Amino acid sequence: MINAECDHCGKTFSPNDIFLVADSKLCTACAEEFHKTHKDIPIEEFKRQQDRTVCVNCRKDNGSIEFPIMAGQPVCEQCTAFFKNRPYPPWIKLAMAGLAAIVVFSFIWNWRFVQAYVDVKSAAHAADANQASKLFRSAAAKVPEAKWLSTMAIYFDGIQMLMEDKSAEALKLFNFCKANFPPTPSMDDMIATAEIGVAFDNKDYDKFLSLAIQKQNKHPDDTSAVAGVASAYACKYAVTGNEQFKQQSLDFLKKSKTISEKQGDLKRFEEYEDRILYRLETREILGRKEFNQKFPNGWKKQQKEQSK
Amino acid sequence: MIPGFLVAIVTFPGVIVHEATHMLFCKLRGVAVLDVCFFRIGNPCGYVIHEEIDDFGASFLISVGPFIINSLLCILICSPAFVPVRIFGVQNPLSYFLLWLGISIGMHAFPSTVDAKGLLHNAKKAIASGNMLALVAYPVVLLIYVANISSMFWGDYLYGLAIGLGLPSLLL
Numbered sequence: 001m002i003n004a005e006c007d008h009c010g011k012t013f014s015p016n017d018i019f020l021v022a023d024s025k026l027c028t029a030c031a032e033e034f035h036k037t038h039k040d041i042p043i044e045e046f047k048r049q050q051d052r053t054v055c056v057n058c059r060k061d062n063g064s065i066e067f068p069i070m071a072g073q074p075v076c077e078q079c080t081a082f083f084k085n086r087p088y089p090p091w092i093k094l095a096m097a098g099l100a101a102i103v104v105f106s107f108i109w110n111w112r113f114v115q116a117y118v119d120v121k122s123a124a125h126a127a128d129a130n131q132a133s134k135l136f137r138s139a140a141a142k143v144p145e146a147k148w149l150s151t152m153a154i155y156f157d158g159i160q161m162l163m164e165d166k167s168a169e170a171l172k173l174f175n176f177c178k179a180n181f182p183p184t185p186s187m188d189d190m191i192a193t194a195e196i197g198v199a200f201d202n203k204d205y206d207k208f209l210s211l212a213i214q215k216q217n218k219h220p221d222d223t224s225a226v227a228g229v230a231s232a233y234a235c236k237y238a239v240t241g242n243e244q245f246k247q248q249s250l251d252f253l254k255k256s257k258t259i260s261e262k263q264g265d266l267k268r269f270e271e272y273e274d275r276i277l278y279r280l281e282t283r284e285i286l287g288r289k290e291f292n293q294k295f296p297n298g299w300k301k302q303q304k305e306q307s308k
Numbered sequence: 309m310i311p312g313f314l315v316a317i318v319t320f321p322g323v324i325v326h327e328a329t330h331m332l333f334c335k336l337r338g339v340a341v342l343d344v345c346f347f348r349i350g351n352p353c354g355y356v357i358h359e360e361i362d363d364f365g366a367s368f369l370i371s372v373g374p375f376i377i378n379s380l381l382c383i384l385i386c387s388p389a390f391v392p393v394r395i396f397g398v399q400n401p402l403s404y405f406l407l408w409l410g411i412s413i414g415m416h417a418f419p420s421t422v423d424a425k426g427l428l429h430n431a432k433k434a435i436a437s438g439n440m441l442a443l444v445a446y447p448v449v450l451l452i453y454v455a456n457i458s459s460m461f462w463g464d465y466l467y468g469l470a471i472g473l474g475l476p477s478l479l480l
Contacts, residue, residue: 071342071359083340083359092328092346099321099385099409106388106406113391113398117480120395146396 001061002053006030015049025049055079116142116149123152129159151180158190165289167197189215196228200287205235216252223265226256227272234279246280253277274299316353321409322416322468323347325381326374327354330423333373334358337366352420361426364434364442371423372448374416379471382414386472394473395480407472414468418459424452 004015006027019031022041026034031046052066055076067074070083088096119139126132133156140149155177161170171194178187192215199208209232212225219225233249236242253276260269275291278284278299286294316323324346334341334356343357361367389403389410419427431445455463 070340071357080340083342084338085335086331086341086344088328088331089346092324095324096328099381102406102409103385103388106385106402109402110388110392113396117391117395143392143396143398145398149396 002051002064004049008034014054015051016054018049020047020049021045050074057083112142116140116146120149123156129156129163132156133160148181151177155181155187155190158194162190162194162197165197165201165287167194167201170194171198189219192218200235203285205232205239208232209236221259221263223256223260223263223269224272226252226259227269227276230256230276231272231279234276235285238279238283238285241283249276249280270298312351313349313353316347317349319412319415320347320353322378322412322414323354325378325413326416327356329374329377330356330358330370332377333366333370337361337363337369339366339370352422361430362433364430364439364445367427367430368445368448371419371427371452374423375419378413378417382410382417382468382472383475385410385413387476390473390476391480394477410472411465411468414472415464417467417471418455418464419452421453421456424449424456427452 001014003012004018004025005012006018007024008026008030011027013027017028019026019028021031021034022038022045024034035041035043035046050073052069052074053062053064054060054074055062055067056073057075057079060076060078062076067076068080069075070080075083116139119135119142123132123135123139126135133153136149136153136156140146140153143149154173158170158173158177161167161173171191174187174191174194178191181187192211196208196211196215199205199211209229212228212232216222216225216229230249230252233245233252237245237249253273256272257266257269260266274295275286275288278286278291278295291299327344327346331341331344333339339361340359341356342359343355345355347354358370361370385406389406392398392400393403393407427445428449431442431449434442434445455467458464458466
């Protein structure tokens, strides 16, 4: 420790207790007195002196040898090492460990949601409705809290029923979904499609025609919707023999073909065309399943083969 | 307007992580930490006082470190809660706790204007000594100021939401 003398009272102090002001070295008490009588000198002008032989942190006295300066203050080697690698307080370490534990636990705890999400994503790219239904069922088993997952599985079951010409069963499933799901246009369309199928199965061709026209009005650019009207008129022709219905059926079939060509989806159209033309030619009404069983290679193709 | 200290109290984990990250980068770059406060009710609500830095790289890391670490932690903590809450609509206390924790940490990602001033000071010194890489600090400092201004209009909260919930929405 070095000492410094107050220019005013002449007493000896540590430089840390000495202020330099107006070219005078004053101890704390004298500096306070000076400040009272010299209000014009701003407080910033009172510069505290520094004993560079005493560590500012641990107060270690280095005799007459000065410590290195860190951030403007003399700091001993031990304190320098401490500041350079200041440890985190235990509560911070504990908090960070807790944070890491919570994150790891949450990932493990919520892993079933990630698995269910993968199932849902896979369902979007499923090859058919059956597979989509299975994936949604698998997701629903992992996340039973999300009721909509099992509803989606039922929805795809309904689509599968439609594909198998089981319209009445499909309608029941779609109505269940509608009751348990927020209303969506696609659900209404599925219900309409199933109702059309039920009308066809019940041989209620007036209702079939009415519903098919409603659907076509809603989706004028949909091949299936337009072909559905052609199919309904073909049924009416098959039952009544009224040539007007036959012509209307052919008109809608042509319209459906034009739409298919525009959309580059002729394969879908051809499936309808074959069945409807057969109906118009023979006045025999066959459902998709019966038709495919009778003409596994298609009716037109079979006709061509026979004509050879 | 909600007082800043109330926001700091509600989102205190973010303040603690922010200061702990400043300190972490100080330790990594051998910069002496003279004083540290991880959280307090006041302005600033946390601080790290370190020695003056001569190395621009260290200054950059110490200033910008909390932005990187807080943002990463926000994403990491929110992600296990995102799928149950946002995809499946399953509401459980753990998920909401994680979202609060993650967003609190994310919204304290922005470096302060004091950090920006320190970075700018060191960038000027580095450029004067021929380190042209330090020019990168100028747009960063500008962004820090813009971010701090946006915080007056909940920009920090929106940032936390954006990286905690918005980013997974884009990725999934």
